[in-house]
Amino acid sequence: xxxxxxxxxxxxxxxxxxxxxxxxxxxxxxxxxxxxxxxxxxxxxxxxxxxxxxxxxxxxxxxxxxxxxxxxxxxxxxxxxxxxxxxxxxxxxxxxxxxxxxxxxxxxxxxxxxxxxxxxxxxxxxxxxxxxxxxxxxxxxxxxxxxxxxxxxxxxxxxxxxxxxxxxxxxxxxxxxxxxxxxxxxxxxxxxxxxxxxxxxxxxxxxxxxxxxxxxxxxxxxxxxxxxxxxxxxxxxxxxxxxxxxxxxxxxxxxxxxxxxxxxxxxxxxxxxxxxxxxxxxxxxxxxxxxxxxxxxxxxxxxxxxxxxxxxxxxxxxxxxxxxxxxxxxxxxxxxxxxxxxxxxxxxxxxxxxxxxxxxxxxxxxxxxxxxxxxxxxxxxxxxxxxxxxxxxxxxxxxxxxxxxxxxxxxxxxxxxxxxxxxxxxxxxxxxxxxxxxxxxxxxxxxxxxxx
Numbered sequence: 001x002x003x004x005x006x007x008x009x010x011x012x013x014x015x016x017x018x019x020x021x022x023x024x025x026x027x028x029x030x031x032x033x034x035x036x037x038x039x040x041x042x043x044x045x046x047x048x049x050x051x052x053x054x055x056x057x058x059x060x061x062x063x064x065x066x067x068x069x070x071x072x073x074x075x076x077x078x079x080x081x082x083x084x085x086x087x088x089x090x091x092x093x094x095x096x097x098x099x100x101x102x103x104x105x106x107x108x109x110x111x112x113x114x115x116x117x118x119x120x121x122x123x124x125x126x127x128x129x130x131x132x133x134x135x136x137x138x139x140x141x142x143x144x145x146x147x148x149x150x151x152x153x154x155x156x157x158x159x160x161x162x163x164x165x166x167x168x169x170x171x172x173x174x175x176x177x178x179x180x181x182x183x184x185x186x187x188x189x190x191x192x193x194x195x196x197x198x199x200x201x202x203x204x205x206x207x208x209x210x211x212x213x214x215x216x217x218x219x220x221x222x223x224x225x226x227x228x229x230x231x232x233x234x235x236x237x238x239x240x241x242x243x244x245x246x247x248x249x250x251x252x253x254x255x256x257x258x259x260x261x262x263x264x265x266x267x268x269x270x271x272x273x274x275x276x277x278x279x280x281x282x283x284x285x286x287x288x289x290x291x292x293x294x295x296x297x298x299x300x301x302x303x304x305x306x307x308x309x310x311x312x313x314x315x316x317x318x319x320x321x322x323x324x325x326x327x328x329x330x331x332x333x334x335x336x337x338x339x340x341x342x343x344x345x346x347x348x349x350x351x352x353x354x355x356x357x358x359x360x361x362x363x364x365x366x367x368x369x370x371x372x373x374x375x376x377x378x379x380x381x382x383x384x385x386x387x388x389x390x391x392x393x394x395x396x397x398x399x400x401x402x403x404x405x406x407x408x409x410x411x412x413x414x415x416x417x418x419x420x421x422x423x424x425x426x427x428x429x430x431x432x433x434x435x436x437x438x439x440x441x442x443x444x445x446x447x448x449x450x451x452x
Contacts, residue, residue, distance in 0.1 A: 108158035110445050111396040115357035115403055118152035122436035123165065129194035129435070131202070131217075135413040136187060138434035143412040145355055148434065153400050153441045163444045165199040168192075171451050172224035175268040180260045182232040184338050185273035186213075187432050189228045191439045192446070193217060202226065214259075227267075229260040232277040234317045240280065248296060249277070253286040253312060256320055264325060269450060271395070272317070273335040275372050276431065278306045311375045318383040318392065326388045331450050334380050335395040335442060337372035339365070340431045341405035349418070351428035354405035365402055373398040393449045397442050405430075407438035 126132065126139030139146075153160055179189030193202055196219065206216035206227075213230030232239075236255035240246050264270065281295035284304060292304030314334075321332055341352045365373070373396070380394040411417040413429040433439035 108155060108160070108448070109396075110153070110155050110158075110160055110448070111399050112157070113153055113155040113160075113400065114360040115151045115400075116154045118150050120150075120152075120162075122149055122440070123163065123198040124194040124436055126435075129197055131190050131193040131197065132435045133186070133190055133212075135429060136190070136409055136432055136435045136437075138409050138412045138437070141409070141412040141415045141417070143409075143434070147355055148404075148406045148438075149436060151357055151404075151438075153444070160441075160444055160448065163195055163440065163447060165196050167451065168443075168447050169196060169200055169219065169222050169224060171447075172196075172219070172226075173222045174224070176225040176227065176266060177269045177271070178227040178229055178260070178263070178267050179271045179273065180229040180231050181234070181271075181273035181335075182230075182275070182277050183432060184276065185271065185335070186228050186230070187435075187439055188271065188273060188335060188442050189226065191433075191435055192443045193226060194435060195440060195443055196226075229263070231257045231260050232274060233257075233313060234272065234274055235313055247281055248293070248299075249280055249282040251282050251284050251309070253284055253291070253309070253316070256317070261320065261324075264321065264330075265328075267330065269331040269333070271333045271335060271446065273338075275310070275337040276340075278310045278372075279368075282306070282309070284309055307371050307375070310372065311379070314375055314379045315382070318379055322383055322387055322390055326390050329389045329391075331391050331393065332383075333393045333395050333446060333449055334376050336376045336398045337369055338397060338401045338431075338433075339369045341408060342428075342430045343405075346428050346430075347425045348428075349411060349422055349424075349426070352405055352408045352410045352430035356406055358403040358405065360403070363402055363405075365399065369398055369402060395442060395445055395449060397445065400441065401438060404433075404438040407433050409434050 126137045132140075152162075177192075179185045179192075196202065200219045200221050202217035202219050204215065205218050206214070208214040209230060212228075214228065216225060216227040218225050233249070233251055234257060236252040236257050238250040240249050260270075278294075282293060283290060283296065283299070284292045284294075290301075292309070293299060293301045294304055294306045294309070296303065318332070318334075341354070343352060343354075344350045377394050377396060380392050384392040409429040409432060411426045411428050412434075413427065413432075417426040418424055
């Protein structure tokens, strides 16, 4: 706002004189404006009415490649909690014809940046959070180095605020958020639960399936719900059973996984995360027929590239979500592919031995990682371009995850893995993430996405 104050005048030093009566008259006239100005300054005619305070409703894309459409431009957010719960508010409601005094900042591209040292301790640890899957509890399993805990992601052109459990819980109040996908979706969901549990204890209210594949928690202080749904390919699948001699997944491209899809109506936000299961041998069905297979030389069938299947399923899934719930005020976020970092034999020490992040530019994405990431970013952009109240966003974490070879459990997926000596053959996990660890950054970006 610009205020026009009286400007000082430059007076010449010309000397003149007036008769006393005239001088008195001119002096009175000169004092009148000063008196009026004094009255207006200290006794305003009326207090201005406060402008309506609302959350800025500009949609945010969590990074897309240059040249691609914004993944959720012009989409609306679900209604935020009331401002009295402490949410940050900005001036955003204007009358027709008014001009905003402040322009909305451009969306932040969180995908480009670097990992920088951060001395702050994580919000939780291996003993303070009860929802860490045993295989990702690196601290409790005796991982000796702790340097992997002290890095933060610094985007190249903007700022990524530290994760605020209070802010996330305020947004989540009276809402239901679900993570849907494979074990990396579960990894991210458990990370969020630990981050939030540093401020408010969740109660496990539902559990079903082997290995805790379907679970639900409630933060009773906030009437907030978080669920995890196991759906490694998003569509219906008859999973492989190695012990029974079945090494292929039977994937039904035209049948959605209703275990989560049918529950979407009760959700306010969903985070989808799939990818690694598409690399597993699979037989693909569509319309009652086998239409292809991956890694199936033993079946005497022509090889089908899994990239095309992944793309087809991602697009079909987002289209079905939009068809069923296009007019609902929901957030649908899709986490992009998270790379593995195997460097040696999976059952020997040193499978993923790095102790620090790669520097920016030191580790390029491989072809598989680039294609899987590109598929999600483009599919989300396409879905967002025709969405109604439904809001789509891509959590573009592929590049930042690619630079963290130090963040995996490695041999510490099991407790004290080298009790039998350093030459012992032990299984390594170079796919999932230690908790706490780099996956907490995924939820930093998620917070900015849902509340931006």
